[in-house]
Amino acid sequence: MADALRGHNLVWLAGQEELARRYPQLALVLPYPFALGAAPITTDGTQRGGLVLHWPGSRSPQLRPRERDAIGDVCRRLGSLLRDAADSGHPVKPGAGPCLVPPPGTRSSVSSEARFAVDFAERLPGGCCGLDGDGRITFATTTAMELLGAGPSDLLGARPWEALPWLNEPVAQDRYRAAVLSRGPTSFTALRPPDRWLSFRLYPNASGISVRIVPAPGAGAPPVRPPSPSPPLPPPRAGQPCSTT
Incomplete structure (x- = not known):
C-alpha cells in the first residue's frame, strides 16, 4: 500500500512468485497462493487512503483491462465521498475494527431453509x-x-483459538490463514487435552469457512490395522464350477 501511495498507481501482485521477488519478507509470512492489488485513493492532489483487494490463487495471473478500470473507478468514487465528508465537517475516521459486509444475496433473516440446513448438519x-x-x-x-468440549456460550461469536486455548498453536493458525488467503481446502490435526486427537478440515469461500471435525489417531495412539485377509481359496480344477460366498 505504501508503494501504491508513493507511486500514485496500482500495485499488482499476480501470485506467490512475484510476491517473493518484490516483497520477500511478506512472502515468508504469507506463503500461500493468492493475488493482491493495492491502489491509492487520491482527490485534488490529496491522498485520502488506499484500497487493497485480495483474490484466491485460482484466478488468472493477469489483471484484465476492465478490472483495472473498475478499480480506478471505485477509487475515484471513494475519494469523492471522503472529500465531501471532510468538506462537510464530518471526516471519515478509522473504526475500532474491520467492517464485514456480507456477500451479495446473503439472507439476513432465519428461514425454514436454515432450519433444514441445521437438521441436515446434525445428522452427519x-x-x-x-x-x-x-x-x-x-x-x-x-x-x-x-468433540471440542465446549458449549454454545463458549464458542458462538468467538474465534476458535480464543475459545479453545489448545487451538492457539502455529499449525492451526497457519492452516486457517492458508484457507482464508488461498480459498482452497486445508486440514490439520490437534490434540485436545489430555489425550484426544481431532482432525479439522477447512472449506473456505467468500462468506467464511465450513469446518469438519472428526476424531483422529495421534501421537501415542495405537495404529489402526486393517483386518487380516482370509487365506486364498485354492483355484478350481478344470471342469469344476467356481462359486463365491
Missing part, C-alpha cells in the same frame, strides 16, 4: 461448525461441541 457423522469472514464461530453442531 462427526462435527460441523462455521466461521464468518472475521474467523468467528457462527454455528456449531451438537457433535462438534461434544
Whole structure:
C-alpha cells in the first residue's frame, strides 16, 4: 500500500512468485497462493487512503483491462465521498475494527431453509461448525461441541483459538490463514487435552469457512490395522464350477 501511495498507481501482485521477488519478507509470512492489488485513493492532489483487494490463487495471473478500470473507478468514487465528508465537517475516521459486509444475496433473516440446513448438519457423522469472514464461530453442531468440549456460550461469536486455548498453536493458525488467503481446502490435526486427537478440515469461500471435525489417531495412539485377509481359496480344477460366498 505504501508503494501504491508513493507511486500514485496500482500495485499488482499476480501470485506467490512475484510476491517473493518484490516483497520477500511478506512472502515468508504469507506463503500461500493468492493475488493482491493495492491502489491509492487520491482527490485534488490529496491522498485520502488506499484500497487493497485480495483474490484466491485460482484466478488468472493477469489483471484484465476492465478490472483495472473498475478499480480506478471505485477509487475515484471513494475519494469523492471522503472529500465531501471532510468538506462537510464530518471526516471519515478509522473504526475500532474491520467492517464485514456480507456477500451479495446473503439472507439476513432465519428461514425454514436454515432450519433444514441445521437438521441436515446434525445428522452427519462427526462435527460441523462455521466461521464468518472475521474467523468467528457462527454455528456449531451438537457433535462438534461434544468433540471440542465446549458449549454454545463458549464458542458462538468467538474465534476458535480464543475459545479453545489448545487451538492457539502455529499449525492451526497457519492452516486457517492458508484457507482464508488461498480459498482452497486445508486440514490439520490437534490434540485436545489430555489425550484426544481431532482432525479439522477447512472449506473456505467468500462468506467464511465450513469446518469438519472428526476424531483422529495421534501421537501415542495405537495404529489402526486393517483386518487380516482370509487365506486364498485354492483355484478350481478344470471342469469344476467356481462359486463365491
